Amino acid sequence: MTLSPGFDQPVADGQAVFRGALDALARPGSVVALTALPPAPAPLLPAAAALVLALADVDTPLWLDPILLSEAVLGYLRFHCGCPIVAQPSQAVFAVVAEPATMPPLHCFALGDDEYPDRSTTLILQLPALEGGPEVSLAGPGNALARRIAPAGLPAGFWAMARDNHALFPRGVDLLLVAGGSLLALPRSSRVEG
């Protein structure tokens, strides 16, 4: 088995991907194209791989949904990030979901507590596309006006879960929706409307 390479330039690419995530979280709902994409083993999408490589390491337990638990993906992440893979979503600092249809409910991930709401999962959700799905709008920090978004491939009931997640604020998970080489952030601070 050959191992897919990681970032071409780890220092510069890691910084660029982080800035993409920062930009996305600072402007929830806006679609940000990542400029540095590693060749990731399927079904891990390049954008998801880029985020994990840029942000996760030995200090950050990672949860993967069952379809991602292949030798190819595990070997790739172990080699490039060294992050421990955990069995429970509630133990995860980062989580990657490749099959949204069967994803655990958001409240099963780490939500933080009232004193330390930052001790919560950042969930990377792989989608077929970030546009073309049913429209909702996001309001709250990062958006001067409500922003219309239409990510495709989200499971039924997802937006109700996202509203419940926002209602927990300051607790809650933060979501990074990815498709291809792009991402869109849905932090807990965003209010879902429409």
Add this chain to the structure above:
Amino acid sequence: MTTATGYNFAYLDEQTKRMIRRAILKAVAIPGYQVPFGSREMPLPYGWGTGGIQVTASVIGSADVLKVIDQGADDTTNAVSIRRFFARTAGVATTRRTTEATIIQTRHRIPETPLREGQILVYQVPIPEPLRWLEPRESETRKMHALADYGVMHVKLYEDIARHGRIATSYDYPVLVNDRYLMRPSPIPKFDNPKMHMNPALQLFGAGREKRIYAVPPYTKVVSLDFEDHPFEVQRWDDCCALCGAADSYLDEVITDDRGGRIFVCSDSDYCTGRIGP
């Protein structure tokens, strides 16, 4: 990627940067909440901007253009020292122009020139906890934030009014972020507080010694605490800038002789220079 100094790009090692980057992302997702982070000893002393430096070092890339100000000015010794640190360790372009910068690291001021989308303002923060003077224990203030129990701060401000007829806080004036977290705006003068509200730029705050990072995302509600019968107000001067004539900027008082002579000049050196013209 290393630079001539023999250290990693922007000094910090990659594992440390990842840790700080994770803290920054959580800070942006929870506006105004102070995220604990494993602050490192930096080659500059604690209290001299190590929090801001760690945030800048974790955010900055080779395409960025950095501006560093202290007291609003690019020429103050600590601003010079920090700008030079990044020029040496990251090899990035630096500028004194607010409009040209992608990242502005600041101590004690927000530039007078309005910031725009895509810019990042990094504040150096000495004491991040807004309740610290009222309750020195972290274990207590953490509970107060958890419960959004900010009554003690209102009582403190109200005591000011009872005693002085007005709120006697001129800098580090507490704000409420996104209707949830009480936040200390680093010690900027309250003159700058309104600039934080719905600012198009991303505002990041780093407290190195106290090991906290917090953030105000763009277009976020930032309200200075006040009372209906004592609304928040900012400093005013009877004078205008002796160099550029600005009447709308924050002014430094300069003693010109020992007979009581004084003039006032803009604290924001780039704003002042821009008004005087090339």
Add this chain to the structure above:
Amino acid sequence: MYVAVKGGERAIDNAHAWLGETRRGDRQVPELSLAQIDGQLALAVDRVMTEGSVYDRELAALAIKQAQGDQVEAVFLLRAYRTTLPRFGYSLPIDTGAMRVRRRISSTFKDVPGGQILGPTYDYTHRLLDFSLAAEAPPVAAPMAEDPVDDTLPRVIDVLGREGLIESEAAGGDSPVGDLTREPMAFPAGRDLRLQSLARGDEGFLLAMAYSSQRGYGHTHPFAGEIRMGEVTVEFFAEELGFAVELGDIAVTESQMVNQFRGSAEQPPQFTRGYGLAFGRSERKAMAMALVDRAMRAGELGEEATAPAQDPEFVLGHCDNVEASGFTQHLKLPHYVDFQGELELIRRLRRKDGE
């Protein structure tokens, strides 16, 4: 016309050049070598290594030289260097029971197995300035003992343990040991983080805290159960080899204090412990650390905690001299923006009062 002050960069360069000349001092006098600092200012090196959290005598000597002997500045230099070092992992716990002892005393028993060993101590020296040192006279030769010190000297405190008169101190088990150089302190802090913080803490601050606890600000009633100093081996478990490898020897001073405890509903009256450990010969530091460690256990032992030394948030929040020195001295930085705000406010308040 007024011209704003400029030229900070040149001023900084010039100031640093002047500092360099000042550091060197009179060029007629031979320059200090790192070996001289290591060998002849060894206790300064020990302190800088302890509070700098790096066991490297040469680097500590360099820091002392660079800081012109300012220990707090030297600690800062070493810490700032330390953060850039790659981390390979954590060593195994050192075994001070297997220490090659150079000094070992107990104040709780007249004689102990293996005996009392004074070692190279300042205790019982008469503090008379020794003018023969100024004349660079060679030292009196120290005679060799007829019998070597025992290979392993039992810890005095274990004698009390066998009788069940002192609290037992179990290893932490599998729970991970915290590391505040990676994660910030959170309260309540476990003893692992408290001890780490104290070990890095300023000797002067801990000394004053320990002293205050002896004078009634907190009630520690301590006895020096045992103080030992000597060499221990540092080992690292190499995953790829499957066994521990020796990295080398380090010198440490360990202090175990024995304190009274009147007992509680759950526990019979017994002695309790305070623990101190420092690099090299740092006896004052290790003893102070042990007293403060015990004082901070007041809450856990159900004692009334009223004194500063019994307050972990107070002690741990202020014992680090790199933090304290930086923040105290940051007041040198310009603050004229905020000061202008205060001036404007005071003038306004006075105008209003005068109305």
